[in-house]
Amino acid sequence: MGALVFLKGAWPCDAADREGRLDHARSPSPELNEDFRAAMRRLASAVGVLTANGPVGPLGMAASSITSLTIEPPSLLVCVNRSATFHSCMNEGRSFCINLLSRDQRDICDAFGSPARRNERFVGDCWSVDPSSKLPVLADAQANIVCVVSRTFPYGTHSIVVGEVSDVRLGGDIAPLIYQNGGYL
Numbered sequence: 677m678g679a680l681v682f683l684k685g686a687w688p689c690d691a692a693d694r695e696g697r698l699d700h701a702r703s704p705s706p707e708l709n710e711d712f713r714a715a716m717r718r719l720a721s722a723v724g725v726l727t728a729n730g731p732v733g734p735l736g737m738a739a740s741s742i743t744s745l746t747i748e749p750p751s752l753l754v755c756v757n758r759s760a761t762f763h764s765c766m767n768e769g770r771s772f773c774i775n776l777l778s779r780d781q782r783d784i785c786d787a788f789g790s791p792a793r794r795n796e797r798f799v800g801d802c803w804s805v806d807p808s809s810k811l812p813v814l815a816d817a818q819a820n821i822v823c824v825v826s827r828t829f830p831y832g833t834h835s836i837v838v839g840e841v842s843d844v845r846l847g848g849d850i851a852p853l854i855y856q857n858g859g860y861l
Contacts, residue, residue, distance in 0.1 A: 720856040728765035736788035750841035776818035
């Protein structure tokens, strides 16, 4: 089998500089952007709420861009828009929690996905503080996965965050909340 070769301009070598700007000067056409958005709406994804401790209290955001990376060491990827308030928590060495949502937790996802509903986050008895990590965790989630930011890679408008898993708590029955085409399945 041949060796893996990265071509000039292929990520991660040359595609973006340290600020996440792309190498090439041309921008995708509006049609390509629209077609790409339409294609991604067809991709079904489990939904989670990322939580961390911010400078003045807990922060959180809804996310569907969560993916396992490797089992050794246990790690995953999350993508966070660099303009999001939550992005400030994604520095190397900081801890965060991925709370994978159950299908009956749509309201929680909506609150964390809408800036207008910010005052509805972290209310009620469904939230607690994990005694080990001191992070906000959601009771009755499919899973609570505590991570430490290992690396970040800026790309375009987002950062790709590598989280090394330090703890996992599993919920009951497997019944994840799935997001597709602007709604829940």
